Amino acid sequence: MFLRDAPARAVAPRRSAIRQRGETFLPRVVAVPVGSFVDFPNDDPIYHNVFSLSRARTFNLGRYPKGESRAVRFDKAGLVKVFCDIHSHMTATVYVFNHPWFTAPAAEGSFELTGLPVGDLQITAWHERLGDTTLRVKTEAGRPASIEFVLPVPAQ
Amino acid sequence: MRQPPRLLTRTLGVTFITVAVILTVVFTVLLVDARDRVRASELEKLQVGERAFSRFEAQRQRDQLIAISALSENSSLKAALDTYFAERGDQVAEQESALHETVRREVQRLASITGASVVAALDPEGHVFASGGVAAARWPAGVLVAGTTTSAPNTSGIAVVPAGAFRFSSAPLLLRDRLVGSLVVAASLDNAYAEDLARLADAGIVITVNDVAVAGTVGDALTRAVMASTGELRSTMTFDREEYAMRTLMALGPVRIYMLTSIDGAARKATRSAAVALGTIALWAFILAGFASLWLARTLTEPINRVSGAIATMTAARDFSRTVEPSGKSRELDALAASFNELMGGLTAAEAETRAAYLGTIRALAAALDARDPYTAGHSERVSQTAVVIARHMNLAESQVAVIRLGALLHDIGKIGLADDILQKPDPLRHPALGARILRQVSFLEPHLPIVELHHERPDGHGYPFGLRGDDIPIAARIVHVADAYDAMTSARAYRPARPHGAALAELQLYSGSQFDEECVEALREGLQAAAPHEDEESHRATG
Numbered sequence: 001m002f003l004r005d006a007p008a009r010a011v012a013p014r015r016s017a018i019r020q021r022g023e024t025f026l027p028r029v030v031a032v033p034v035g036s037f038v039d040f041p042n043d044d045p046i047y048h049n050v051f052s053l054s055r056a057r058t059f060n061l062g063r064y065p066k067g068e069s070r071a072v073r074f075d076k077a078g079l080v081k082v083f084c085d086i087h088s089h090m091t092a093t094v095y096v097f098n099h100p101w102f103t104a105p106a107a108e109g110s111f112e113l114t115g116l117p118v119g120d121l122q123i124t125a126w127h128e129r130l131g132d133t134t135l136r137v138k139t140e141a142g143r144p145a146s147i148e149f150v151l152p153v154p155a156q
Numbered sequence: 157m158r159q160p161p162r163l164l165t166r167t168l169g170v171t172f173i174t175v176a177v178i179l180t181v182v183f184t185v186l187l188v189d190a191r192d193r194v195r196a197s198e199l200e201k202l203q204v205g206e207r208a209f210s211r212f213e214a215q216r217q218r219d220q221l222i223a224i225s226a227l228s229e230n231s232s233l234k235a236a237l238d239t240y241f242a243e244r245g246d247q248v249a250e251q252e253s254a255l256h257e258t259v260r261r262e263v264q265r266l267a268s269i270t271g272a273s274v275v276a277a278l279d280p281e282g283h284v285f286a287s288g289g290v291a292a293a294r295w296p297a298g299v300l301v302a303g304t305t306t307s308a309p310n311t312s313g314i315a316v317v318p319a320g321a322f323r324f325s326s327a328p329l330l331l332r333d334r335l336v337g338s339l340v341v342a343a344s345l346d347n348a349y350a351e352d353l354a355r356l357a358d359a360g361i362v363i364t365v366n367d368v369a370v371a372g373t374v375g376d377a378l379t380r381a382v383m384a385s386t387g388e389l390r391s392t393m394t395f396d397r398e399e400y401a402m403r404t405l406m407a408l409g410p411v412r413i414y415m416l417t418s419i420d421g422a423a424r425k426a427t428r429s430a431a432v433a434l435g436t437i438a439l440w441a442f443i444l445a446g447f448a449s450l451w452l453a454r455t456l457t458e459p460i461n462r463v464s465g466a467i468a469t470m471t472a473a474r475d476f477s478r479t480v481e482p483s484g485k486s487r488e489l490d491a492l493a494a495s496f497n498e499l500m501g502g503l504t505a506a507e508a509e510t511r512a513a514y515l516g517t518i519r520a521l522a523a524a525l526d527a528r529d530p531y532t533a534g535h536s537e538r539v540s541q542t543a544v545v546i547a548r549h550m551n552l553a554e555s556q557v558a559v560i561r562l563g564a565l566l567h568d569i570g571k572i573g574l575a576d577d578i579l580q581k582p583d584p585l586r587h588p589a590l591g592a593r594i595l596r597q598v599s600f601l602e603p604h605l606p607i608v609e610l611h612h613e614r615p616d617g618h619g620y621p622f623g624l625r626g627d628d629i630p631i632a633a634r635i636v637h638v639a640d641a642y643d644a645m646t647s648a649r650a651y652r653p654a655r656p657h658g659a660a661l662a663e664l665q666l667y668s669g670s671q672f673d674e675e676c677v678e679a680l681r682e683g684l685q686a687a688a689p690h691e692d693e694e695s696h697r698a699t700g
Contacts, residue, residue, distance in 0.1 A: 024332070053239045053258070055251045081239045083331075088231035091238065091331035129334050131242075 001111045001149075002031070003101035004122035004134055008077075010034075011100045017041060017069075018082065018092050020048045025082065025092030027104075029128060034077055034098045041069035049085035056080045056096055079126075093128055125149045163460075164453040171449035172442065179438045183431075190430050194423040195401075202403045205357025205415055209405050212356055217312040220325035220341055223270060225310060228327035228339045233262045237277060237285065237329060238336040256286065263339075264288030274322060274342040276301070280335050284317075291344050294319035301340065303409055314345075314409045321345050321365040321411050345411065347371045353405070359417040366410040374416070382414050392419070459489045463496065470500070514600055515562070522565045525572055531649050538647075540564035542639035545683035546676055547632075556632065563607030564636045569594055570608065588612050589621045611636040616670045634673040638664065638680055641672065657684065 013035035019026045021043040030038060040050045042064055050070070051060040056078025061070040063086070074080065077098040084090035095102070105111035113123070118141050124134040130151055137147045161169075236258035243251070259277050267275040267289030276287035276295050287295035295301070295317055303315040303324070315324040322342035329337045343349065350361040350371040360374040362382045369379045381395040385402065392401050398420040406413040466480040479497040482490035522536035543564040547557045570591025592609035595601045610633035613619035615626050619637075629637075645660035655663075661681055668677040 028332075051235070053235050053255060055243055079242055081235065081242055083231055083235040083238075085231045088229045088234050089330060089332055091234075091334070093242075 001103055001105060001113065001123060001125050002095070002097060003099065003113065003116060004124045006097075006099040006101050007117075008098045009100060011097075013037070015039065015071075018094070019043050020050070020084070020090070023084075023087050023090055025084075025090055028092045029095065029104065030092070031095040031097065031102050031104050032074060033100065034096055035073065035075060036096070037071045037073050038094055039069050039071045040082075042066050047086060048090075050082060051085050052080050052082050054078065054080040057094070060085070091128070095126065123147055125151060127151055127153060129153055163457050164450070167449040167453040167456075168446065171445045175438075175441050175445045179434070179441065183434055186430055186434065187427055190426045191423045194426045195419050198401050198417050198419050198422050201358060202401055202415060202417060205359050206403055206405060208356050209353060209415070212353075213406075217325060220312065221310045221327075224325045224327040224339060224341050227266050227270070227275075227341070228329055230262060230266070230329075230339075233259055233277060233339070234329050234331055234336055236262070237279075238331055241279070241336065260286035260288065262286075264292075266339075266341075267292070270341060272341045273344045274340070276340045276342070277329070278326075278338045278340060280337055282338075285337060291322075291342075294344075295342075314411045315340065315342055316365070316410060320370065321409075323349075345371055345413075347373070353413070353415070357405075357415050359415045361405075362414040362416070364412045364414070367412075378416075382416060455486065456489075459486060459493075463489070463493055467496065518562065518566055518601075521569065521572075525568060528571075529650075531647065535643055535647065536565050536568060538643045539567060539636065539639045542642055542680070542683075543635050546635045546639060546679045549679035549683045549686075550631070550635070550675060552631070559603045560607065560632045560635055562601075563604035563632055564639060566591070566595070566601070566604055567608055567611045567636050567640060586621075606630045607632045607636050609633075611640060613637070614671050615673055618671075629673075635676050635679075638672050638676040642680060 011033035013033055015037045016030050016032050017039040018028075018030055019041050023044065023046075032038060040061060042048050043066065045066050047063045047065055049061065049063045052058055056076045057072065057074050057080045059072050061072070064070060072094075074094060074096040077096050080094040080096060082092040082094060101113050101116055103111050103113055116139050118139050121137050121139055122134050123137055124132050126132050130153065133149060133151055135147055135149060137145050139145050236255045240252065240255040240259070243255075263275045263277050263286050265288070266272075272289055273291040274287055274289040274295050276292075277285045278301060279285045282301055284295050284297050284299045284301060286297060299317055301315050301317055303313055310325065310327045312323070312325045315322045315326075322344050324340050324342035326338050326340040328335050329339055345363045345365070350363055350373050354361045354373040360372070360378070362372040362374060362379050363370050364383060367383060369383060372379050374382070378395055378400075381393065382402065385391060385393040392399055393416075394400070398418050400416045400418050402414060402416040404412060405415050463480050466478070470478055479500070480493045482493045484490065519537075526532050526535050526537070540561050543560050544557060547560045552560070568587060568591070570587035570589065570593075572594070573590045574587055588609050588611060592605055595605050595608055607630075609621070610619075610624065610629055613622065613624045613629045613633060614637075615629070615634075617623050617625040619629075642660055642664060645655045645663060646657055648654040661677075661684065664672055664677045664680065668674045
């Protein structure tokens with residue numbers, strides 16, 4: 001979930017991880033500020049080969065076995081699709097932001113964005129299967145505003 | 157009158173006509189039957205072709221699905237495709253074309269690996285994203301491919317693009333369970349494919365898309381006729397006076413694949429080979445029948461010819477004592493020969509009997525004649541014996557001797573017609589002519605006629621009734637003349653006594669050449685000497 005068309009504002013980078021476990025990236029979606037590192041540890045007893053063709057960050061970590069981890073620093077805001085060159089069904093997404101107004105919702109779906117500018121805002125929900133869903137919200141100083149997304153995610 | 161045909165001709169004719177009739181019937185039945193068989197076998201062939209096609213299609217689809225399942229697990233393809241669509245709208249041209257190019261290179265590589273006419277990556281909505289392969293030009297980017305379903309698992313079927321129809325197999329490109337597009341492997345429904353099918357089914361193939369022929373192995377005219385026909389799954393149709401059996405192999409979407417075979421064409425072939433086989437059989441049948449009837453006719457005609465030849469020979473020789481040998485080749489012919497032999501035996505016996513009866517009659521007649529005058533009793537019998545002796549010594553043929561024996565017996569038959577007083581005279585001049593007249597009535601006695609008529613002719617021409625000379629007088633008549641004179645001289649007569657043998661012979665010798673034939677007199681002398689040397693003495697004694 002993120003504020004659409006937000007003004008750039010530097011945020012302290014953080015370090016996240018996307019594990020490769022059971023031929024799946026876990027978690028499949030990670031949102032980080034610009035400059036952050038994401039580790040890709042291999043928990044599987046087989047080789048994986050993490051790579052990306054995305055404009056925001058193109059990389060190829062090569063093959064490495066269980067227990068090894070390689071890290072990627074994301075210096076450019078944008079959507080980075082991550083794949084495994086060995087297992088074509090594996091996919092993950094790293095969403096890189098150049099502002100602080102983004103978050104990943106909790107498992108039950110709730111989310112909170114703090115310190116948003118005041119005014120008519122657009123909040124976008126990005127889902128790996130649905131892409132962007134944008135709703136408008138009006139914020140006032142000192143008052144919380146609530147917004148509800150209904151995302152028709154197809155049953156798996 | 158027309159002659160009846162020869163047995164050989166008749167046998168050959170009957171045999172050939174029989175063989176010809178049998179062959180004609182067999183020919184007709186076989187040819188009618190051949191057509192039915194061909195029809196059945198052509199329909200069967202179509203069925204086999206149908207089965208072969210479905211097996212072939214099933215196998216091909218299986219293979220293609222296996223292939224596409226493997227091909228669709230291509231991470232570069234999926235990553236490029238997914239990234240492309242994730243970034244669409246806000247990406248720079250260079251990056252976009254790099255992703256697009258990645259996908260295009262990937263499908264081209266897959267096309268060259270598989271040899272498929274088209275390998276294409278479709279977007280989730282079913283538009284061509286990139287294509288490769290020899291027919292890739294007919295699958296330009298952005299074209300919607302009808303017939304494929306992107307969401308379903310691996311499928312096969314007919315895909316239609318504006319530039320044509322293709323058989324295809326497709327697999328969804330999935331990232332986990334998320335569809336990013338689909339991969340299609342397609343083959344064009346072209347003449348090469350039609351020829352493959354035609355080889356497989358051993359029949360003609362026509363492929364249509366939306367009722368337009370796109371490929372086929374039969375001519376254009378026939379293709380149009382196929383498309384104009386009923387369109388039922390199974391049917392027959394007639395084109396150019398030939399009957400075709402037709403099946404619809406495939407009716408999928410806009411595509412129809414028809415299979416057809418010419419019943420008449422196949423029937424012609426079958427008929428031709430049957431005709432050749434039957435012709436060979438017929439030839440041999442005629443040759444064998446010809447030889448067989450020739451042989452049969454010969455076994456019949458040869459013994460018949462032999463029997464008739466034998467009969468002809470016997471008739472010509474007037475020799476009925478010979479028999480016809482049985483041929484041993486046919487019971488009927490042997491029976492015929494046996495009956496003929498029996499008949500001839502009967503005839504011979506009857507003739508001998510008749511001859512004996514005649515002879516008896518003649519002897520009786522001669523004896524009766526001789527008995528009219530006590531002096532001439534036994535005269536005819538004696539003249540006959542003497543004449544035979546002369547004839548033998550002159551080495552005459554036995555048949556002539558027989559004529560002389562009987563002729564001598566009859567020589568005085570003419571005296572029957574003379575009155576007794578004339579008869580008593582030494583020279584009853586008229587009796588030879590009378591005798592001849594009597595004998596002419598009996599054809600059987602004809603050979604003896606000259607003896608009776610001419611036995612008083614003399615070599616010097618002073619005889620009667622004609623006064624013939626020397627060799628003009630038949631030898632038999634000359635012999636009997638001598639024998640008659642000799643017996644007359646050696647027998648007593650009313651007007652003179654009997655003279656002795658020697659005196660009689662001497663008198664004969666005296667008049668030999670004038671009254672009597674020299675040879676005959678000489679033969680008599682030899683005969684008397686050889687037969688009875690003592691007789692001379694005896695006669696001398698009698699005279700003495």
